[in-house]
Amino acid sequence: MAKGASLSGFPEWLPEERVVEQQAIDTLRRIFELNGFLGIETRAVEQGSSLLKKGETSKEIYLLSRLQEVGQENDTPVEDRLGLHFDLTVPLSRYVVEHSGDVAFPFKRWQIQKVWRGERPQEGRFREFIQADIDVVGNGDLPSHYEVELPLVMVSALEALRAFGLPKATVHANNRKLSEGFYRGLGLDDIEGVLREIDKLDKIGADEVSKLLISECGATEAQAKACLELAELSASTGEELEREFRALCAKHGIEESSDAYALAAEGLSTLAMIVDEAARIRPGSVVADLKIARGLDYYTGSVYETFLDGAASLGSICSGGRYDNLATQGKKKYPGVGLSIGLSRLVSYMLHTAGAHANRQSPAAVLVAVWNEDERGEANRIAEALRSRGIATDVAPTAAKLGKQIKYADKLGIPYVWFPGQEGAGDEVKNIVTGDQEAADRTSWQPDTVYSRQTVEYGD
């Protein structure tokens, strides 16, 4: 059926796959709320002017036009049209400014929503996908302790997703001020350019990046080499980080008294605080990794990327950073720190690599059998009695032969079939997984714990 064919880049899960996605979302929400984040949802559309504000034309925005206006939509400049949001950060910054009088600052929010990008679909890259974000936004200023706390909330969220087959996650942190100070100390000026090339390290390797630094950013061969040496630096304690960074500055002649060094030192101290504090709370969860650059130019301090052990092909699955200038209102600034999980890609990994699957397709724990259509009313009453005690219950679609009713339960993974008592006999319930059958009272029977709830398991 051609018209109904799947659309490339718009993933849609089957019901049993959707259970995995829904429970992953529930899990993230639980962790975010446990940490005191407030849930919001923003409209799916933003003004073109907001979407294009940061020069994000590369984001492949989807613009809307009303069917009745087809043919005239281009009379309206793109800035005045509506487009679908391509992330949840731009909408947050607009939301905070719009509602600044109505939210308490620092404003800690979680948001799990679909975003859309008209990019060419690839393995794990979708045109419609779910992001799961947390951010904290201050009014005027924002304490730096959030730069360690937010990645740690994400670490604990990703830890909770290990129940769905995700490997251990490690946050790799860097600081823009540290990188910028170092590059300036070397005599480089095109900071954004250098960050952009360094961001390509994993993709194209050091040799190619070195060439680009020379050809695109005006670096000498020695400067390019120094930039790559900085990118090689990683550390799991603040003390190690500081020692190695000082040694690198000394090697390349960056004076500790220079303005450039002072800028780098600011970033260095925040980054050292992050790895040390993280090591105290969750050892091994956060490392300093000075090749982390992040493509987006609105980051002004800490930047984060997160990798899963043994799943390099996924790339960074949770990224973010500190942004001081994204949301402004006149002279007022709303600095923020935030991280975003690309959830659809993770769900795809859970389903297709980790073998995550629902223990059953239906939420129902019981199917009530129907002996004949005249007795459907009694089956419905049994179902109501079970539901009133919180037991999810389905009723057989038809009074087909018993084998067919059991087959329907089996296909949906419903573990129990309830047999209404006939001719004065009592009700019985059969566990169709174990084969056990027993007398049961609709007002007191409970399913065994292992069969009571729809859950997610993983592995083959």
Next chain:
Amino acid sequence: MAKGASLSGFPEWLPEERVVEQQAIDTLRRIFELNGFLGIETRAVEQGSSLLKKGETSKEIYLLSRLQEVGQENDTPVEDRLGLHFDLTVPLSRYVVEHSGDVAFPFKRWQIQKVWRGERPQEGRFREFIQADIDVVGNGDLPSHYEVELPLVMVSALEALRAFGLPKATVHANNRKLSEGFYRGLGLDDIEGVLREIDKLDKIGADEVSKLLISECGATEAQAKACLELAELSASTGEELEREFRALCAKHGIEESSDAYALAAEGLSTLAMIVDEAARIRPGSVVADLKIARGLDYYTGSVYETFLDGAASLGSICSGGRYDNLATQGKKKYPGVGLSIGLSRLVSYMLHTAGAHANRQSPAAVLVAVWNEDERGEANRIAEALRSRGIATDVAPTAAKLGKQIKYADKLGIPYVWFPGQEGAGDEVKNIVTGDQEAADRTSWQPDTVYSRQTVEYGD
């Protein structure tokens, strides 16, 4: 701030309002799952050809174009472009056909998702809003008992929403076959036309509808009068319905032996079954109301509209019906019965009329105070200990004066403030609502039940 100004028709709730929406969604999902419905989510976009299939140009569809293609999008016919879905029924019929080999039939699904319509925004009519749907779809055939069970699931869902301030809901049911048989028995042929005019009764009154039936549907004055008499018929038992309908047929000379009467009798018997069965399970929840027509032409049997006591201005808040021909694949048919709640309109009513509000803005039950920034690590450890026992906990943003920290908790509605013990003293926790303060152990303390969870209340 003009750029950040609200977009008319795109509602966006403040965090404390969002709690109401989120908990209403959670409640609906719980009821749907309790009844054995499987959750799915479909992509936000469909092909133009699907969206326009039923001649739905009046739906004011939003079409998409990629930013990079602006100016060329009209080279592509509307049928081949992507548009945002305007309901969840068209996507379901496409989903069922596309995945017919992978789902168990009858396929019972719930779906709660945003839909978009480019209509002129009005009081309670949005351009972006959430629908909450349940449908059951058969492969080839579908037993008629679902025509009573599905409205009853919605009744119990709406019953659960009374905790958010909704008044009692009553489903008004009719049957297309009954109406069509009666109109044909009168000698009328333009059945869709008559249904369309009858659908306007509540808006424009009987006199205007009568005029339209005469001018638009070729009815005589007597035929128009008979149509209006049918529309006036309502009944709360099958027996009453059958008696009144027979009397009306006799009055207007519709022979019980005619083909038209036979068609009407099919509808009559289903409708009688629905009101009687509903009366047995949930007395007063469903009435037969023969003016219910439903504008959409894909309904082939039962049709439903649901009204809230004392909230006439909301109109029907949950509508649907049986559709036998919406989803087809070659000669195969997938008949369905479904109902849809316009959730955003209900949430708007809950917030603005019923006075629904969260007991607190933050999900956190406790705020851990920070005496000075050097002791933040200890505050974080207390928070972790509480969270590990499922108690949602926030930590003070800064080591400001205690009054300011308590004010932050108060603004977010966090009921408890935790004071880390200093200089060997034990921890204490203060309920800032009651003023009670007591010694507390982070490994065992529990908030009082009334303060433990974020809940929704209503009334002023």
